[in-house]
Amino acid sequence: xxxxxxxxxxxxxxxxxxxxxxxxxxxxxxxxxxxxxxxxxxxxxxxxxxxxxxxxxxxxxxxxxxxxxxxxxxxxxxxxxxxxxxxxxxxxxxxxxxxxxxxxxxxxxxxxxxxxxxxxxxxxxxxxxxxxxxxxxxxxxxxxxxxxxxxxxxxxxxxxxxxxxxxxxxxxxxxxxxxxxxxxxxxxxxxxxxxxxxxxxxxxxxxxxxxxxxxxxxxxxxxxxxxxxxxxxxxxxxxxxxxxxxxxxxxxxxxxxxxxxxxxxxxxxxxxxxxxxxxxxxxxxx
DNA sequence: GCGACAG
DNA sequence: ATCTTGTCGC
Numbered sequence: 164x165x166x167x168x169x170x171x172x173x174x175x176x177x178x179x180x181x182x183x184x185x186x187x188x189x190x191x192x193x194x195x196x197x198x199x200x201x202x203x204x205x206x207x208x209x210x211x212x213x214x215x216x217x218x219x220x221x222x223x224x225x226x227x228x229x230x231x232x233x234x235x236x237x238x239x240x241x242x243x244x245x246x247x248x249x250x251x252x253x254x255x256x257x258x259x260x261x262x263x264x265x266x267x268x269x270x271x272x273x274x275x276x277x278x279x280x281x282x283x284x285x286x287x288x289x290x291x292x293x294x295x296x297x298x299x300x301x302x303x304x305x306x307x308x309x310x311x312x313x314x315x316x317x318x319x320x321x322x323x324x325x326x327x328x329x330x331x332x333x334x335x336x337x338x339x340x341x342x343x344x345x346x347x348x349x350x351x352x353x354x355x356x357x358x359x360x361x362x363x364x365x366x367x368x369x370x371x372x373x374x375x376x377x378x379x380x381x382x383x384x385x386x387x388x389x390x391x392x393x394x395x396x397x398x399x400x401x402x403x404x405x406x407x408x409x410x411x412x413x414x415x416x417x418x419x420x421x422x423x424x425x426x427x428x429x430x431x432x433x434x435x436x437x438x439x440x441x442x443x444x445x446x447x448x449x
Numbered sequence: 450g451c452g453a454c455a456g
Numbered sequence: 457a458t459c460t461t462g463t464c465g466c
Contacts, residue, residue: 242456246458280457282454289456316455326455347455393466399455 234261237418238309239426240293240331242274243434245445250276255434256296257426258309262417264425268307270296271437273445282347283322286330294334311338311406313418313426318411320376320385320401322349332404339403340411341385342424346376346399353379363387364397371416373397388412390419398422 236258243253251273258268274292281288293314301308316327318341328341348355354376363374364387373388376399385401386408400415402408418424423431438445 242457244456244457249457252457280456282456285456321455341455343455345455348453350453 234310236267236307236309237261237414237426238297238312238337239315239424239428239430240296240312241315241427241430241434242289242292243431243438244276245438245442247446249279251445251448252276252292253434253438254292254296255430255437256293256300257429257433258300258307259418259426259429261310264418264420264429266429268300268304269429269433270299271433272296273437273441285316286325286327289316289327290330290334293331297331297335297337309337311340311414312403313340313342313415313424314403315342315344315427315431317341317343317347317385317399318401318403320347320354320399322347322351324384326401328401328403338405340406340414341399341401341403342415342427343399343401344396344423346387352384354384364395367397370419373400373412376401383408386412388415390416390424391422394422396422398424 238256238258240254240256242255245251254270254272254274256268256270257266259265260267272292276288278284278288278291297312312331312335314328314331318326318328318332318339320326320341320343321329326341326347328339332339346354346356346360367373367387367389370389370392373386375383376385376387377383385399387397388400389397398415398419400408400412402411406414415424418426421428
């Protein structure tokens with residue numbers, strides 16, 4: 164088993180483009196390819212540098228701000244697991260109609276998990292099956308490809324500025340937003356679930372209220388957004404790919420019927436339900 | 450050496 | 457992520 168992640172192999176890079184907060188300049192964040200002690204386990208997930216470069220959009224950044232009125236479909240992704248086995252999971256990709264959130268497409272599949280969960284490296288574990296699901300959608304029902312995807316995990320709110328949501332955005336070449344249910348604590352950057360943080364949470368009371376998650380050096384990596392009047396916890400929104408933070412937050416806010424934005428919630432519900440219904444079949448495999 | 454750590 | 461019932465409240 165992989166127990167530590169200190170023996171990184173730093174060779175390849177992947178990129179994420181987004182508009183910065185002033186909506187003017189484009190920023191490029193990169194992540195170093197990393198590997199654990201069992202590097203071979205990561206080989207198949209390694210993103211080829213050239214492949215990624217060709218996928219990166221340079222001049223044609225998605226003009227969401229101007230397309231708001233034309234938003235028709237928003238995607239959601241999530242994975243569910245069973246307690247008995249860590250190496251099998253259920254992946255769900257759903258597409259919701261906007262703004263009523265009727266589910267117009269779903270792809271639920273059982274997938275083998277070969278990469279362990281390591282905080283900070285979630286993308287290497289969860290992105291592959293979701294990227295595959297998206298590829299199936301693009302092939303089978305191209306007219307149902309959503310305008311953007313909400314991902315259950317962080318984007319730029321990540322120690323290397325490149326979490327699961329960014330990973331998926333680049334691999335699928337589609338705008339993504341990162342939505343996490345808990346704050347990814349990064350002591351180096353001064354982002355902790357401390358008293359100060361709890362205090363700020365208590366100050367955002369109504370849906371739409373939010374505060375920035377700012378690094379000690381002044382970079383805003385994401386924001387805590389109150390989405391539900393009935394939950395005290397906010398969700399943590401960050402840029403995935405091809406979005407400004409403001410737009411990302413706008414989307415999450417407008418997708419939130421409950422605390423978790425509807426497309427992700429639907430993906431979560433459906434993947435869980437699939438596991439429940441097929442629990443006998445799955446038990447046979449164990 | 451120990452603790453912390455999105456899903 | 458997952459294990460877990462009812463229950464208090466709007």
